[in-house]
Amino acid sequence: MSKTLFDKVWDSHVVKSVKGGPDVFFIDRHFIHEVTSPVAFLGLKSRGLSVMYPERTFATADHNTPTINQHLPVEDPLSANQLKTLEENSKLHGISHWGLGHENNGIVHVVGPEHGITLPGATIVCGDSHTSTHGAFGAIAFGIGTSEVEMVLSTQCIMQPKPKKMRINVNGHLGNGVTPKDVALYIIAKLTTSGATGYFVEYAGDVFENMTMEGRMTVCNLSIEMGARGGMIAPDQKTYNYLEGRSQTPKGDAWDTALAYWKTLKTDDDAQFDKELTFVASDIEPMITYGTNPGMGIGISKSIPLSEALVGGEKTTYKKSLDYMGYHENEPMIGKQVDFVFVGSCTNGRIEDFRDFASIIKGKQKAENVTAWLVPGSHIVEAQIKEEGILDIITEAGFALRQPGCSACLAMNDDKVPAGKYAVSTSNRNFEGRQGPGSRTLLASPLVAAAAAVTGVVTDPRDLL
Amino acid sequence: MAYDKFNILKSTAVPLPLENVDTDQIIPARFLKATERKGFGDNLFRDWRYNSDDTPKESFVLNNSIYGGKILVGGRNFGSGSSREHAAWAVYDYGFRCVVSSFFADIFRNNCLNIGVLPVQVSAEFSEQIFNAIYDDPNTELEINLPEQTISISSTRASETFEINSYKKENLTNGFDDIDYLQNIKGEIETFAKDLII
């Protein structure tokens, strides 16, 4: 029977199906971090269980780490305690641990691919919803809750009903200044934040084929924001080139065996999807959000939509959202106030994002009214920024580079946007208070963030390219 | 973690008719620094419930003594966003045993089922009826009958069935969780893992 890419990977990981219930689903790779793992380890302890395959779990500290002075002890006692707990739990159970200060440390969804832990055809989970990032390699990757973290630790399996399948095609050529982030925000705006709930998405079409691995990661990362459990892209030569030789990828004969298998991982011509959508690349312009969920995005040259067509709860929710942002219907986004700029996160904290940022700010100066946090996704990205001379461009323009971590993406550390202030952020969520209590977030690409950082207001990056 | 068995729940309910209530609102990230599962109920809907000086916001439904009970009725797309199980813990620890909505985000629904909170998905029309009934009379009780898979409104006698797979239903009625099940098939998992390429 014809199968989709998703079917092939899913079906090969089902240990057994429970009658009238979910599949027992085997997990190849499990990432853990300091925030969602401690209670899972406590659970193991109270049940007297051990970790079944410690070599399949990888720990990194990222959510709750400072982005300056990482060589000093962490000041906040609660954060310090979480970091210590992760270290101790990893040590106790023989799990690889890249803690704060370790040369491989960084955001979990950045370091996994960097080291080739992420592989095509693998099943990957982590107690973080943006685990969907790893789908860029043709893996089935999705976020899980802490009870499930405990299941994976103790049995390497979780209980999951198989999701429905959706294919999203984008064909044609992207315009100047239009990045993978814009493609994703465009799709989410079309589907809304619940449009893909219950589905696992495959992205197809020449836009994704022509995208770099980093761009594919940005797109898959944002799958969760349309409600999908995850998104994936069929592996191709670009995928293999990216992976070959990385520290944790298979070597020698094992590489050849794996490669032969990976080449079978594509959707069969006549395979069926439960839903299929197609968009045209040239319709997409640089995007920005104006509301309090990632589906509230528009082309940067457009005005905030009217609420006329909305009814009942939808209308109340829309108005509440605009009130929170301090915006009104029909206002243009260009020229809006910006106080903070955040470049980073597992969505846009990789080297290509910093290259994009540098391409706009080069030779210009940071706007005086803007506080900018430039946070690399990992130490490796940080090193690339230095090697490629991007740090010089950043410094000359009056910016400073911080140290890796999740930072203002969820503002668990000190990188909090103050109440009422506006931040143009390359991260993934503009929920109320996400970047600090009362903070107001405008999601956008690194190019849009750069344009705001040097002009001090929302600006179309195409005017500066 | 063991939780209370779920069978028939009859209770008044708290209405929260907003759409897209995300997990960052249910429990903001700054309360995720604990290493134990304790006290999350105190910070449920923290920033909607309290002013920045920690005084309660009068207008928020959890601060309105007219409404109470073990059932939370939310708007469409409830629980979107982060995978933090802390959101489900906060709901449970506050005292809710059931969340009703016309549409749930996937991970939140899963997390609820794993810790003994029953997510009941109803039709948009029935959701309207529930909100109206509660606003007409805050003492209106809802009855959630898990064995029969029905939800009914006591004041209007309106009723609807809801979906749940038989495996999860059995777990909830017995207070079991998935780990209990998985522990029993470890041998099968081991055999399966032997043939994997990566």
Ligand code: SF4
């Ligand atoms: S950067 Fe943000 S979304 Fe990504 S792992 Fe960290 S907290 Fe989660």
